[in-house]
Amino acid sequence: MESLLNRTSRGMSIMTTVLVLFFNAADTYGWHDRTHLAIAQAAGFERWYSAAAPDVVKSRDMFRPVEEKNHYYNNNADRKVTAQMVMEQVERFNRPEDDEGHLYGAIIGSVRDYKKLSASGKYADYPLVFCAHYAGDLSMPLHNTVYDDFNKERHGTNDGIIECNALNNIGYIQRSIYDIRIESEEDLAREIARVAETARRLGRKIRKENRNMTQAETYTQVIHSASLFRAILRYVGKNPC
Numbered sequence: 001m002e003s004l005l006n007r008t009s010r011g012m013s014i015m016t017t018v019l020v021l022f023f024n025a026a027d028t029y030g031w032h033d034r035t036h037l038a039i040a041q042a043a044g045f046e047r048w049y050s051a052a053a054p055d056v057v058k059s060r061d062m063f064r065p066v067e068e069k070n071h072y073y074n075n076n077a078d079r080k081v082t083a084q085m086v087m088e089q090v091e092r093f094n095r096p097e098d099d100e101g102h103l104y105g106a107i108i109g110s111v112r113d114y115k116k117l118s119a120s121g122k123y124a125d126y127p128l129v130f131c132a133h134y135a136g137d138l139s140m141p142l143h144n145t146v147y148d149d150f151n152k153e154r155h156g157t158n159d160g161i162i163e164c165n166a167l168n169n170i171g172y173i174q175r176s177i178y179d180i181r182i183e184s185e186e187d188l189a190r191e192i193a194r195v196a197e198t199a200r201r202l203g204r205k206i207r208k209e210n211r212n213m214t215q216a217e218t219y220t221q222v223i224h225s226a227s228l229f230r231a232i233l234r235y236v237g238k239n240p241c
């Protein structure tokens with residue numbers, strides 16, 4: 001009887017370890033897949049169905065060091081995000097040796113990649129797939145704030161707040177998109193900083209109140225992402241569909 005109990009408890013602890021490993025591996029992914037798809041589709045991106053692909057890339061061990069730092073910026077000092085801070089991150093795009101991450105620079109970097117490929121006459125949509133994804137991560141508070149215990153414990157839950165209904169609410173997100181005018185890289189940097197600030201401030205609020213985001217707060221955030229990405233599509237000469 002005792003050995004059966006021991007076996008059972010050993011089995012439980014292996015199970016717990018497996019679950020903990022699973023959730024740890026999943027916990028820094030940003031919005032879950034369907035939330036990313038909803039943002040990209042509402043923005044009018046033709047390849048919206050690939051908007052979760054950058055997280056798939058990141059899941060491969062060999063690509064993770066290069067890709068994962070493009071998905072967040074740990075604002076450890078809780079500094080106000082400025083256009084200058086955004087531009088300072090551009091040269092770190094795709095660089096693995098960067099502990100704090102460089103999500104803001106990755107958005108500019110992928111727009112530059114698109115322009116370069118497009119100017120050379122090559123197929124250029126894949127950098128925009130990355131851009132759609134990064135523009136999505138930009139509004140997620142826990143991708144814009146310090147990676148502390150609060151962030152680690154609540155990351156997975158907050159990534160998935162609207163996951164089960166996001167694809168049913170694409171029309172709502174689309175109707176809520178507001179106009180952003182981007183005519184230069186400076187405009188783009190300024191708008192990235194503005195959306196990052198909405199996420200940083202919400203991150204501060206939920207930390208102070210020790211809670212997860214509400215559905216309403218989450219929709220407000222993804223609408224910022226969809227509005228920004230729609231403006232980026234226009235800026236690079238893609239007509240949102």
Ligand SMILES: [Zn+2]
Nearest residue numbers: 029030071137
């Ligand atoms: Zn991501």
